[in-house]
Amino acid sequence: MQPLRLVFLCAALALGPAAQSADKIGAAQKAALQAAMRQHIDRHLVDGAFLDVNLGTGAVRSLRPATAHPVLLRMGEHFVLCTDFRDEGGKPVNVDFFLARRGKGYVVFRTEVDNHDSLDRLMRAGKVERLD
Numbered sequence: 001m002q003p004l005r006l007v008f009l010c011a012a013l014a015l016g017p018a019a020q021s022a023d024k025i026g027a028a029q030k031a032a033l034q035a036a037m038r039q040h041i042d043r044h045l046v047d048g049a050f051l052d053v054n055l056g057t058g059a060v061r062s063l064r065p066a067t068a069h070p071v072l073l074r075m076g077e078h079f080v081l082c083t084d085f086r087d088e089g090g091k092p093v094n095v096d097f098f099l100a101r102r103g104k105g106y107v108v109f110r111t112e113v114d115n116h117d118s119l120d121r122l123m124r125a126g127k128v129e130r131l132d
Contacts, residue, residue: 032075034081035091040108061087063086063113067084072130078109080097080099098111098112
């Protein structure tokens with residue numbers, strides 16, 4: 001099994017039955033959200049790296065998937081899932097993925113790299129809530 005798939009499988013299992021009663025979404029929906037995020041990441045990898053460009057400097061850094069967070073967030077009808085990546089020096093970089101329902105599945109519609117402060121502000125404003 002590829003390391004990235006193993007990371008997301010472990011994260012999906014961590015979101016299992018213990019959290020179901022509090023978040024009111026089932027294990028199947030959680031697994032579908034995790035799968036959509038994993039597929040999005042897999043489709044965007046270039047030689048195993050998720051590329052991030054600094055629009056101010058033009059520098060491109062290669063980020064390697066590391067650890068999916070077991071936390072699931074809801075933003076109205078949408079969801080937010082977070083994953084740690086590692087930069088070239090091994091430093092952790094948080095990436096937040098915003099997902100929307102599309103048909104029977106989900107699609108990532110926005111990705112925020114190393115900008116968790118924005119998500120924290122949305123949580124403090126009551127726009128985003130934890131589901132665990």
